[in-house]
Amino acid sequence: MTQLLSVQSLSKKTGNTTLLPTISFQINPGQCVVIRCNKYLGDMLIKIILGEEIPSKGHVYFKGADIESNKNIFREISVCLLDDGLYERLKVKEYLSFFQKMSESDKTVDEVIQLVGLLDKKEVKIAKLSFSEKRRLQIGRAIISDYDFVVLEEPEQNVDIESAIIIRNAIRQLQQEQKAVLITTSFLEDALSLTNDVYLLNEEGLKKVEVDEEEPENNREVEEPAEILKPMKLEKIPAKVKEKVILFDPPEIHYIESQEGVSHLHLSEGSFPCSFTLNDLEDKLKAFGFFRCHRSYIVNLQRVREVITWTRNSYSLVLDDEKKSSIPLSKARFDELKEILGL
Structure with a gap:
């Protein structure tokens, strides 16, 4: 299977301080990988993948090409960060339409609105949405761009149960469309119930979690x-x-x-x-x-x-x-x- 993203012996240091330990992993189309880590390590990893930080060692390959040779890689990746802002004066449909046109996506706005459970809110201004509804809208923004690779930071943090179910359904839909999904979270419980491809990232490095399988x-x-x-x-x-x-x-x-x-x-x-x-x-x-x-x-x-x-x-x-x-x-x-x- 062709690797969409390949991280090879990647690390980041400043002086004698290690900002990101040496790590390697890969993501294929249709695969969801969840990395359990603190916010600082997650931010550093995402910034390096997006080309916003230069690693001290190692390489990140996207679709077979080193990201250092692709300065516009951010145009090929959908990213939803925890502290992303929203244009709160816009209505839900206007907001998603803006990003759909910007990415020249073939996905329809109504299709994505339904996927994130905001069909009854599409003419409502974002400022009037609940926290959980705003988070679902942010996920919708990442989906409507229709890129092959989606990065989500803490997609379920502090959302209600209904929103968690909707977000998980959206992630599964992305996998069915053969999109690759990378999620960073500080909650191991969420990671283990999202996918079997779970890693722990800390100062010592990256370690794959042995996920429970059905026992005889x-x-x-x-x-x-x-x-x-x-x-x-x-x-x-x-x-x-x-x-x-x-x-x-x-x-x-x-x-x-x-x-x-x-x-x-x-x-x-x-x-x-x-x-x-x-x-x-x-x-x-x-x-x-x-x-x-x-x-x-x-x-x-x-x-x-x-x-x-x-x-x-x-x-x-x-x-x-x-x-x-x-x-x-x-x-x-x-x-x-x-x-x-x-x-």
């Missing part, structure tokens, strides 16, 4: 009904904070996430590293109503408020905490959860 049923142990009647075991879960070890009661824990082999307990007070593996914690916390919803996640079912179906094979659990945390639920675990919940 014969690999799972079937519990006898009598075990449900066993008394609950009193257990505290240790986490290290600086030089201290804190013991948490299981009900305090909202969910547990594995990052690069380290388990992190997520509570109202924040996130705390734990020395136990996810497998250990799964065994210890099963009696307290915790459920292994994904290879990288264990969730406290008492905290689950909603089960969201994105597609036939993509699900998330929304918790009742202040952040309304979204936890990926793998296809392999979905039927097991339905049995537990009596659905």
